Amino acid sequence: MKSRTPVVLALIATLVALVVAGCGGASDEKGGDASASGSSDADTTLSLVAYSTPEVVYDEIIPDFARTADGRGVAFKTSFGASGDQSRAVEAGQKADVVSFSVEPDMTRLTDAGLVADDWNRGANRGLVTTSVVSFVVRRGNPKNFRTWDDLLRPGVKVLTPNPFTSGAAKWNLLAAYGQAARGGADPEAGLAYVRTLINDHVPVQDRSGREALQNFINGDADVLLSYEYEATTAQKKGEEVDYVIPDDTIRIDIDIATTRDAPAEARTFLDYVLSEPAQQRFADWGYRPVNETVLAANRARFPTPSGLFTIDDLGGWSRVNDEFFDIENGSIAKIEEEAGVSTAK
Template sequence: MKTPTTLAVLLLALVVAACGGASDEAGTSSDAPKAAGGGASAKLSLVAYSVPKPGFDKVIPLFEKTPAGKGVTFSASYGASGDQSRKVESGLPTDVVSFSLEPDVTRLVKSGQVDDNWNQNEHKGIPFWSVVTIVTRKGNPKHITTWDDLLKPGVEVVTPNPFSSGSAKWNLLAPYADKSDGGKNPQAGLDYLSKLIGDHIKVQPKSGREATETFLQGTGDVLLSYENEALFNERAGEDIEHHTPAHTFKIENPVAVVNTSKHKAQAQAFLDFMYSPEGQTAWAEAGFRPVDTTVFDKFTADFPAPEKLWTIDDLGGWSKVNDELFDPDNGSVAKIYNKATS
C-alpha cells in the first residue's frame, strides 16, 4: 500500500521525466536553455593573445546585441600568444582562439582541436591586421624613426621574448625582411638582428602587452610594437608617440573556432560577426586595420600606407620562417639569443 508521501514522490518523478532537463551543453542540444530573443544561451570562452583586448572590448558588446548574440556571454583570457596556444593544446576549455600568428593556430590543427580549413575564407582566417611600428617617448628625444636608428650607440630597445610572444616575432621580422631584401640575402638580415639583440635589447617581457607596460614604466628608449597597441596608448594619453618605418611588416592575426567547443554555432556566429561591417568598424575604431576594404577606406587617416609592406609570404611562409629562424634548437634567431644571453 502506497502512502500519500510515496505517491507525491512518484508524481514528481513523472513530471520531471515528461518535461526533460536542460542540457549542460548549451548550443549542442535541442534542450539547451533559450534566451529571450529565441537563441540558445551560451557562455563562450575566448582565449587570446594580450594585445587585442581593446578590440574585443568593443566587438563583444556589439555582438551580444545582435540576434545571433542574444543570450551569449563571454569569459576571456589574455596572455602571450604562444603560451595561450599551448594552454589550449593542453586541454584548457575554449570556444574561440585569437592568436598573434598562424603557427599558434597550426599547433591546434595538429592536435585536432581546430579544423584544418579554419583559414579557407575570403580573408584566410584573418579578421584584422596591423603593422610593426617604433614607439618612442613623447617628442622623440633620440630622433629614432628608422631601423638603422635602433642601432645608435646607447639606444635601449624593449621587445618581448620571441619564444613566448608572437609580437616579438613580428617585431624582429620587420627589420630582418628589410635588411635581407625579403629574404634574398638572409645573412644581411641576421647580421642586423645580431647587433640589435646583442647590443640593444636588454629586457624581454613575455608578451606584447607586458612589453608596453615595461616601456611605459620607464624602461628603454624605444618599444617595438603593433601599430594598434601604439594607437591605443596614445589615445589613452600616455606620454609616447609612434613612428612607422617606411619599410615595415604586415602583422596578420588569426582567429578560429575550436572544434571541441560545446557552443560551436554561437562561436562561429561570433567569428562571422567580426567580418561584418559593424564588427570591422569596431576593430578599426580600436586601432586595428580592418580587412574589409570598404570599412578601411573610412579610416585611411589613422592607417597610412607604408612605402613598402613586407609580408610573411615574402619570406617563404610561416613553416619556413619558424624552422629557419625561430626553432628553439636550430633557428638562426634562437642561436643569436642564446649567444647574447650566454
C-alpha cells in the first residue's frame, strides 16, 4: 500500500482534495491506495477504508466535515479499492475506523471476524449510505439504441462487466441480468440461461474492478458497460462522452457503511455527518441515490424508480445468493464463469 505524508495545513489538505476530485482520484479499485488529509497536530486521525467509486465524493465530504465543530481536530487517512480486496485487507489487519463496501458479504466478513458489530445494519438507515441501480453505460447518444436486456444479446454486441470474484459491482450486474430474466427469481433456469449466453457470447473480458471496466469501456471498442448508475454520471461529470440507460427491470444496489468495534467516538460522529443532509446532497450531486429521505425527496426527479425494480431480498437475500451463485466450488454463476475461462481466484 502506498502512503503519503500528512500535509501540515488544513487549507492545503482542502486544495489537494479538490485537485484529486477534479482528476477523478488516483486509487481506483486496484488495491487500496491510501492518502492522508488534515492537520499533522490533529487530536484524532480516522481511517476510512472503502470501495473505490465514491472517492470523489469523500474528497468533498471530508473537507466539509472539517469545517464543522465536530470535525475540528479530526484528520483522515483514506484507502479506496475493490470492495472484496478492501474487506479482506481489513480482516487481515489494515487499520479501519469507518468501512464502506459495495456488497453486504464484504461487511459480513468483518462481522464474522469480530471487527464490526453484528447490529451494524439495524439503525434507521439499515446500514446503507446510498443506493443505485444497475444501468447500461453506452456511447454518447446511444447510437445502437440499447433499451432492454434482450438488446444486449443481439449478434455482435460486446458487453463489459468485471469479474464477480474481485468486484462487488460485477455481482450486482450479474444479479440484475439473472433477476430480470428469472422474473425476480421465479424462473431460475431462464435467469441462468441468460447469464450463460451473456458471458459466453458477449463479454470479451472481465476486469478486476468496476472502475477498471469503466476505463476499459472508455478506451475500448465495447458497445455497453454494465455498471452503477452513478459510474455513468461520474464519468459524465468528468467530461467522458457516455450516456446511460436504466432498463425497466433492474436491481436496486445497496451500499453499506459502518464503524468498526474499536473505532473512536469521532468515527460515529463522522458517519452521522455522512448521513446528514449536506453530505447526502454531495452524493446526490455525483449521481448516488441518497438514503436521507429529505435529500431523496428533493432530488426525486433525478432518480426515477424503474417500473420493474427488484431487490436482493427478492432473490433470497445475500446469505442465500452469495452461496447459491458465487460459491467458488458450487455456485451456479461461478460454474458459468469457470466454463468461460474466467478466474475465480480472489
